[in-house]
Amino acid sequence: MPTPNSAAEQGSVAGRRSLEGLRVIDLTQALAGPFCTSLLADHGADVVKVEPPRGDMLRATGPYGDEDETRAYGGVFQSANRNKRSIVLDLKTAADRDVLLQLVDDADALVENFSAGVMERFGLSYEELSRRNPRLVYTSIRGFGDARGGRSPYGSWPAFDIIAQAMGGLMSITGPDENTPVRAGSGLGDTIPALFAAFGTMTALWEARQSAQGQYVDVAMVDSVLALSEVVVNTFAHTGEVPVPNGNQLAGFAPFDTVKAKDGVVTLGAPHNPQWTKLCGIMGRPELVEDPRFATDHARWENREAVYEVVEDWTRRHTVAELIDLLGGEVPLGPIHNAADIFADPHFAAREMLPRVEQPGTGRAVAVPGVAAKLSRTPGAVVRRAPLLGEHTEEILGEIGHDSRAPTAS
Structure with a gap:
């Protein structure tokens, strides 16, 4: 379904x-x-x-299409800033700080990810803003959090995604072996904290509906990654053992890995008895269900080398397409999609996970990741592209009764 971009089309999703x-x-x-x-x-x-x-530093980050001469922003900025309006304010000036305060007066929430102390130096601390707007929910995202949520010895340290993945434990369990720690290919050190920040913000907003009082939401990037690295915490807490990377395997589960086909590789998961029994039947090896090496979940993990030997002996005789036909819908299995595969897969089209928006300077539309949470009555939607720098400055200033000024050119 095309994504609405015009005012009329945007109006069609109002109330939804x-x-x-x-x-x-x-x-x-x-x-x-x-x-x-x-x-x-x-x-x-x-x-x-x-x-x-x-402008936001991310505007200067690609990817850019070859035909994009203006380079107002690249693909990462487009994706992370769709559906927003942009106003340019120089918070180093008293006049623009005053404009921000006027915006805050009528806001429900504010989100920032400056280094610790920056907002205080601007005279825009949570305490100052909450005095003006007691119901304001104020969310910060920092590498090691804010002192309001617990003073970290690393509170002044800067951080990037790779730092969060490293110190939050994710890199210690990702990769082929313990001597080759690997960063996950996507920016999970950023997007996982973002999810927690959105959740925390909405939780505080819900409470504010009852109390009419806002609060501070403190999110640390490293904390967020740790919270999602369940293997790290659970293994050490219960056994005292330090988990190490198992490649694509998951400790305690077998088969749960990539397996080789005649013409490629697929992912396969059949670690529990019902799945294992079904897999053995499809492989034509029902006797394996009674084999004491494979009779329980734990036994299969302890004898995983033998498990993968018998499974791959069968999968290597089939192509990826044949394995999908044989196992799809029966046993958890999936091909390893690259970008081209994702754009061609009917699942993502049916789920509207690749909506298209205008890309300035190109004369064409580009896809962005869609809305993952599907609400039945009020579905979210991508209704507009990311804004040009300062594109809505005059519009927003007018809404607060402030003297308008021309938007900054991008």
Whole structure:
């Protein structure tokens, strides 16, 4: 289904997004903060992106199409800032700080990911803003959190995705072996904190409906990654053992890995008795179910080399397409999709996971990741492209009764 871009098309989704009427002031840059606020914008929140005159640093990051001569922003910025409006404010000036305060007066939430102390130096601390707007929910995302949530010895350290993945434990269990730690290929050190920040913001907003009081939501990138690295915590807490990478396997589960086909590789998971029994039947090896080496989940893990030997002896005799026909819908199995495969797969089209928006400077539309949470009555939607720098400055200033000024050119 085409994504609405015109005013008329945008109007067609009015009332169908659950956060309409919510206003969020977005002071974030890079990926973690903008990804958080994009989730709110997808569900109808009016996210006002406040940018410095030079713009969000992510605007200068690709990928760019070859035909994009203006390079107003690349693909990462487009994805993380769709559905938002942009206003340029120079918070180093008293006049623009005053504009921000006026925006905060009518806001429900504010999200920022500055280094610790920056907002205080601007005179825009949580305490100052909450005095003006007691119901304001104030969310910060920092590498090691804010002192308000617990003073970290690393509180002043800067951080990127790879730092969060490393110190949050994810890299210690990712890769082929313990001597080759590997960063997950996507920016999980940013997007996982963004998910927690969006969740924390909405939790605080729900409470504020009852109390009429906002609160501070403190999210640390490393904490967020740790919270999703369940193997690290659970293994050490219960056994005292330090888990190490198992490649594509998951400790305690077999078969649960990639397996070789005649013409490629697929992922396969049949670690529990019902799945294993079904797999053995399809392989024509029902006797394996009674084999004491494979009779229980734990036995299969302890004898995993033998498990993979018998499974791959069968999978290597079939192509990937044949394995999908034989196991698809019966035993958990999936081909390893690259980008081209994803764009061609009917699942993602049916689920509207690749909506298209205009890409400035190209004369064409580009896909962005769609709305993952499908609400039955008030579905979210991607209704507009990411904004040009300062594109809505005049519009937003007019809404607060402030003297308008021309938007900054991008």
